[in-house]
Amino acid sequence: MATLATSGAPVRATGLWKRFGALDxxxxxxxxxxxGEVVGFVGPNGAGxxxxxxxxxxxxxxxxxxxxxxxxxxxxxxxxRIGYLPEERGLYPGLRIPPILKYMAELKGVPSxxxxxxxxxxxxxxGLTEHRTKKVGELSRGLRQLLQFAATIQxxxxxxxxxxxxxxxxxxxxxxxxxxxxxxRDDGVAVLxxxxxxxxxxxxxxxxxxINHGEIVLNGGVREIRRQHASxxxxxxxxxxxxxxxxxxxxxxAEMRGDGWRISLTEEGSAEGVLQALLDAGIQIERFExxxxxxxxxxxxxxxxxxxxxxxxxxxxxxx
Amino acid sequence: MxxxxxxxxxxxxxxxxxxxxxxxxxxxxxxxxxxxxxxxxFTLVTREDAEAETASSAESSAQTPRLGYVDLxxxxxxxxxxxxxxxxxxVPMPDRDAGIAALNDEQIDALFVFPPDYAETGTVVRVRFxxxxxxxxxxxxxxxxxxxxxxxxxxxxxxxxxxxxxERLQIPYxxxxxEVRPDGGTEDESAxxxxxxxxxxxxxxxxxxxxxxxxxxxxxxxxxxxxENRVMEVLLSSVKPDALLLGKFLGLGAAGLLQMAAWLASxxxxxxxxxxxxxIPADILTMPxxxxxxxxxxxxxxxxxxxxxxxxxxxAVTTSLREANxxxxxxxxxxxxxxxxxxxxxxxxEGTVARVLTYIPVTAPVTGFIxxxxxxxxxxxxxxxxxxxxxxxxxxxxxxMRLFRAYLLMYGKRPTLKEMARSVVSG
Numbered sequence: 001m002a003t004l005a006t007s008g009a010p011v012r013a014t015g016l017w018k019r020f021g022a023l024d025x026x027x028x029x030x031x032x033x034x035x036g037e038v039v040g041f042v043g044p045n046g047a048g049x050x051x052x053x054x055x056x057x058x059x060x061x062x063x064x065x066x067x068x069x070x071x072x073x074x075x076x077x078x079x080x081r082i083g084y085l086p087e088e089r090g091l092y093p094g095l096r097i098p099p100i101l102k103y104m105a106e107l108k109g110v111p112s113x114x115x116x117x118x119x120x121x122x123x124x125x126x127g128l129t130e131h132r133t134k135k136v137g138e139l140s141r142g143l144r145q146l147l148q149f150a151a152t153i154q155x156x157x158x159x160x161x162x163x164x165x166x167x168x169x170x171x172x173x174x175x176x177x178x179x180x181x182x183x184x185r186d187d188g189v190a191v192l193x194x195x196x197x198x199x200x201x202x203x204x205x206x207x208x209x210x211i212n213h214g215e216i217v218l219n220g221g222v223r224e225i226r227r228q229h230a231s232x233x234x235x236x237x238x239x240x241x242x243x244x245x246x247x248x249x250x251x252x253x254a255e256m257r258g259d260g261w262r263i264s265l266t267e268e269g270s271a272e273g274v275l276q277a278l279l280d281a282g283i284q285i286e287r288f289e290x291x292x293x294x295x296x297x298x299x300x301x302x303x304x305x306x307x308x309x310x311x312x313x314x315x316x317x318x319x320x
Numbered sequence: 321m322x323x324x325x326x327x328x329x330x331x332x333x334x335x336x337x338x339x340x341x342x343x344x345x346x347x348x349x350x351x352x353x354x355x356x357x358x359x360x361x362f363t364l365v366t367r368e369d370a371e372a373e374t375a376s377s378a379e380s381s382a383q384t385p386r387l388g389y390v391d392l393x394x395x396x397x398x399x400x401x402x403x404x405x406x407x408x409x410x411v412p413m414p415d416r417d418a419g420i421a422a423l424n425d426e427q428i429d430a431l432f433v434f435p436p437d438y439a440e441t442g443t444v445v446r447v448r449f450x451x452x453x454x455x456x457x458x459x460x461x462x463x464x465x466x467x468x469x470x471x472x473x474x475x476x477x478x479x480x481x482x483x484x485x486x487e488r489l490q491i492p493y494x495x496x497x498x499e500v501r502p503d504g505g506t507e508d509e510s511a512x513x514x515x516x517x518x519x520x521x522x523x524x525x526x527x528x529x530x531x532x533x534x535x536x537x538x539x540x541x542x543x544x545x546x547x548e549n550r551v552m553e554v555l556l557s558s559v560k561p562d563a564l565l566l567g568k569f570l571g572l573g574a575a576g577l578l579q580m581a582a583w584l585a586s587x588x589x590x591x592x593x594x595x596x597x598x599x600i601p602a603d604i605l606t607m608p609x610x611x612x613x614x615x616x617x618x619x620x621x622x623x624x625x626x627x628x629x630x631x632x633x634x635x636a637v638t639t640s641l642r643e644a645n646x647x648x649x650x651x652x653x654x655x656x657x658x659x660x661x662x663x664x665x666x667x668x669x670e671g672t673v674a675r676v677l678t679y680i681p682v683t684a685p686v687t688g689f690i691x692x693x694x695x696x697x698x699x700x701x702x703x704x705x706x707x708x709x710x711x712x713x714x715x716x717x718x719x720x721m722r723l724f725r726a727y728l729l730m731y732g733k734r735p736t737l738k739e740m741a742r743s744v745v746s747g
Contacts, residue, residue: 074559079557080558084557085554086553088550088553088555090554091549091551093549107558145399318598
């Protein structure tokens, strides 16, 4: 069982700025994660995700802004409550697993005599026990990644940062790692999960933060965001024939899609009006919903618009 | 400090358990053991030869040539004394025939006759057998002229001059040459030269050179390897960059010094063992003074800190081990300038070149040890040089930490000098 944060949010970043050369890589980024919350941190390559994470972990100093970890500026004690699996990761290929895990655990403040027990537990949890006497260089890429994850969580962190954790893993190990992350979340661990895979975010995360060109362009609950980005289209399936969909009030266009209809509304039209018209006509409805885009579609739409195909007004900022 | 201690311990353990480290550390004791064993065998063999030669000499002295002589001079016997001469014994014969008989019986090795007119003519007759005498070939043998001269002079002046002067009559002079300055003074290069101190600083200087190569090289390799295998970022989420760098300095420095200690100890044991076999000047075997140890320790400490810092800076801004090793030559090569210019340092240890090299940070340690070994650095100059070196080491450490913080997670591209300068200034 992870030790819950005793004071303050696991992480609270406020107004972070970072400039490399002539480029502002991160611009006014604010982010807070609560205990037991899994936050997806998404954005295209070069958007500033890794730089933001490094500032939150005090690897890079921000040019402006502040970071509080467990309610205070990060210090050694706070570092020991963090687990970090970076995107650029590796271990000592020439060393055997036990001394590496022991070293990593000791750096996280685990007493020397407790480190082997914690390492064994983490290895067992991830199915690596049979490999424990091997050198890192003898492991496959996937097993090395699992080992790295074991090193990240063995000291039972309260705040976990995972940067592209599933890249290079087979589906079985992805499922194993996702289950482990879910278990940790249930134990109250705050997780910041950086990825390009929107399906993983939809599956794992309570909230999503999207960053593009160094700025946060989206921040909110996954369901809330999908609802907010819902289109003016309806998906409709009926048990009885509906030959006159186009004649419904407020409908601009209708097309057959599988067993149902995809209906586009006029500017004056509303879902409630269409539904009422259908009920009034005695149509038996099996499915009636507003078409919600996937996170990937939202991501592409926002990234595309901010790359020149749209205006800044299209960027969405929501609370959360 | 907890993180520094953990990193230090890890780096030390990792370094000293590497096969390359173990092989390199064991190489010197093995070489010393082989050298001492070879020396011992050589000494024993040559000693046996010497003993055999001594025994042969003793044996041959038992067979000292016996030179018969017949004194036919008038009056009191001129040659009645001093028969024992170096390398021969003169045996008086009653007459010529008795001498020939003794020569024929090989009781004597040569026969000399002093005729009655010897005093006037100085003639001495050596009697020997003709080549075909008795049909037996008899080699001419030694002339014994030097021995005969000594015998004659000893007897002629036996009662006339003191014994010492008689020796001078035999060997009138031995020529020696003395070189002086025009002012009449003499050049005595050995005056004030402390052999033990010279040996101490020479060994310490050589050790420092190895330290530069190995210990700071370990720092460079460790940093670049962690960048290459991407461990760095994982570590930096747990420990501050400065603490990580400091831990590496201490751990790898300790590994390097342990290696030095093993090598120096093996050399020391080797010298002691050689001392049991042959005589070694006592100065070399005496313990150095506290002041000299402090000076050597200062040069070690600041020298290692300087070069390890510079190596860390190289490791911070490079992206591969190959590139790092190439660029590290910029740091290592200048350290050897004093070695290349040793002829200047030895001939003019207090000259301009020597003094300038003493204060240039990368050449200071080796130059300092050379000049200290010669005895050409006074206390004030030593303290000043150490202070400059310490300040340089501190500056290099500051520079390394700035570059380390700026470029520790940089992969694939080396920064330009302009970028590095900006990073150092901006922190």
